[in-house]
Amino acid sequence: MRSSSSSLPTAFCFAGQGSQYYHMAADLLNTDAVFRQWMEIGDRIVQDAQGFSPLAAIHDDARSRADAFDHLEHSHPSLFMVQFAAAKMLQARGLRPDLLVGVSLGEFVAMSLAGMIPFETALKAVADQPKTFRKTCQPGALIAALAPPSIRDASPLLRERTEIAGINAERHCVLACEAENTGAVSDELRRLDTPFQALPVPFAFHSRWIDGAEDTFLQAVSDLRFETPFWPVWSCCLGRPVQAADGPLLWRIVRDRMQLQATFAAIEADGGAHYVDLSPTGTFVAVLRQDLRRSSTSKISPLMSPFGGDLKRLDALCGEKA
Template sequence: MEIGDAIVRDRHGVSPLAEIHASGRRASEPFDRLEHTHPAIFMTQFAMAKLLQHKGIRPDMLLGVSLGEFAAMSVAGMVPFETALAAVARQPRLFLESCAPGALIAVLGPPSLRESEPRLGHLAELAGINAERHHVLAMPGGNVAEVEAILTRLDAPFQRLPVPFAFHSSWIEPARAAVIADAAAERLESPFWPVWSACLGAPVKPGVPDLAWRIVREPMRLGASVAAIEAQGGAHYIDLSATGSLAAIIRQDLGEASPSRISALLSPFGGNLRRLAKLLETA
């Protein structure tokens, strides 16, 4: 974390660690400035993966979702840590310079909800299908209030995600050329372990064209990715996201007969060391 913080601080004048540990910061406070959150999320996931390796836990495969795909590829040796972190830290400027404000809203309900309400289909695009009853909607900032009003009327629980743009939708198309050009010089190496992409719904192979752009532009397919992994016999899923929310979502994807296990490590409400100790005892 300190090495990553030094890289971002020296190149962009921002200290992710200072933002994470700011004096008086409460868990309920929004943490949504992209220039802070992008490198902070990448650094946290990479550091957690390295901690588990240091404790003797090695992955059989890695699964990345959205920004987590960059972390997964770096952990697997496809992109050096410094190169991947620098690219992630540059992305906020590319979107700030080219895209209008937008939002992502996670909805607890079937994706068909959007088609069942014509106005909702006009206001928002489907940014991801995570489970049978969990999907994400993307929309311009000006549509948020009406979308939330419709979801409330439909009695569909929802949560606005802490991002300022409508990622995984057509509303970020203005950033296409800049993101592709920024990633043009990056070359993916063969991974130490298979890296599953929630964008592709399959393992990443070196040579996938415009992968950095596809990760942020195309809909997330976590549900399809988990289904494919389950079809191969399942797994022990260890959630390294900063909130532990992926573990809860993946539980929805598992059938009663699944042999899979799920462990979440991090939570904004504490208990992280206790969860780590339990994982090390049972892994």
Template sequence: MRKTVFLFSGQGSQHFQMARALFEHDLRFRAEMSRLDTMVGDLAGHSVIAALYDDANEKSRPFDALELSHPAIFMVEYALAQTLIAAGIRPDLCLGTSLGSFAAAAVAGFIDVEQALAAVIQQAAALEACCEAGTMIAVLADTAVFERERLHELAELAAINFAAHFVVAAPRERVAELEGRLKAGQIAFQRLPVAFAFHSRWIDAAQAPFASFAQSLRSGAGRLPLICCDQAAVLQALPGDFFWQVVRRPIRFGAAVAMLEREHSGDYIDLGPSGTLATFLRYLLPAERKPAIHAVLSPFGNDQARLAALVAGWPRPATG
């Protein structure tokens, strides 16, 4: 039996104006975003929506201020999930990568949405207060490049997404040397719009203050299975350090999908701001499997049309 899998991406997928067309024209999405923004106001004293959809903040402008980008990613993904559920598209499993695991856990019912959002905000505050500026670079090559080009001397391996795509994390002052080594090796790469070296030792200073807050979180058995990309495992309960380890341990997206595919044939819906995980899946899943892979949001627009097409074509026939 085919399973519907909701995918939630993390830092690096965000941009100003993300999902703005849905916010302006989809009543359910707007209501969810506004409800979450009210929670942010109560918890942190500012509005994410005001900054996210400010006309002065163009899509091309870096969106890496953690106090805004962290909750903005959560809000967009959670609001889109609730919009799909209201339209009759319900997940059988939720898969989160990094920060996306916060929204995935909330949608799967392991934690109340307000607690999850509070954890997002507190983690951003701990990182901003305790950690040095960092960078993350996506490398379009086999992971053998990490050793061959001596990237390990400057960075840590932060993610392995598929056979020809991995991510490294390092302090910001090492960016020029890292990129210089990649250019010298004629290796394609892209710097991600993040302000910290997630999934590396350079964020460890934030662990203790965040753990102190995390002790107040209350989670329980979820309504749906949750796939953890740092463990490549299906969780039935959240470990006590779950919300820290998902941003600290390396992301193993390819391994998590392989584990899932051994058990189920999935239809995948990417709820992230840029459709990044849907792109990864097209490299991971064999074409003969005829996987259904959907992305609703894109930096290039047409979000409303993609959402309408997805809802109109659901459910997908089991023989597809």
């Protein structure tokens, strides 16, 4: 079954670090057997490999949704599992993708769902990444700003202490900086009257401040082997579909700038899509509302939200009665 916009291809969209929160997808876990099955499979894999339970971390009763889910060792595999399980749930209900779109960590989800790398192999690799950054990188930060990338040109402080980690839309970018500069950068954005949000991420991914991890990262993924995808996997690192993957590409996915705007522009130029946002926070909905032209026939459907309503959106998305 395709989306309700039958002339449009269905695009499953997977987000990266920053879109996670405690108790995400709780209603789906408690209600949908397929979603729960994949979460439990992933939980066993991570427990065996890393010695902790992502399910216990996500649904920690001592934490609220307002608390920052920023312990990378926990959030990295948890975010991968939730988005992968959500995609499997939709497929089981008859909604299947024609293409996949991934950004940052979401690209690993998309590759695995497309059959390029087995679920267990991908999840173990993702769960193993945090120790690499912990050993080789200084703490950093990512800050989403409702501003064009040119905001750095307006401020010597931003030019000196930040890099553009991602360009999401004409007026939506992500800044990377060292952790010690987070306060100064935040104060400068306030001075420039720029709305912003610090993401729950402990390192400055997609910037020079993680360059120290490159050799260790490449060594850790040197044995991974990739198959040809059976759905097109659009990479927001490359701004186009992935033709083949290897260790150096995986490094580029975490190191190079995220190019959501350019990627969605290329998909739109190819006729657009029904974008099914499988990020826990509806990341792509906010971005696409800025990116899509008024003349676009594309459709955007979120699934999850920190504010609830996941089951109603699931029923509406799969054509069932809400």
